[in-house]
Amino acid sequence: MYVRTRCSHCNKVDYHDIAINTLVRKTVFSDHSQMMRYLIENIDVDETISEEEMARSVLQELRGYVYDGITTYELCRILKEYFGVVAMHCCDLIQKMKIELDMYCPDHQHLYFVEA
């Protein structure tokens, strides 16, 4: 899962790929019913990348899927489902991708390639 922060030095946006490690505790009651509890043991940052790198790596993966007229809604869904981007950051990332891909969004819903 990716979370976003701002660098304390240069104020640029960074994305951190975090892994949450949990401990599972099982409680068995006298009537044999069970309850599971998940305790967060540790949170690791696997990787930190800049917003530009994030947009570029997503683009590389997406190249075949982005088509003329794709909706921002669909792109957002792909980002969430396949890249683990937290929903609240999707819009910002799409803005970056739009620039990198040379796309425009006249109605704020559909993305089109700028014709050369």
Ligand SMILES: [Zn+2]
């Ligand atoms: Zn920095």
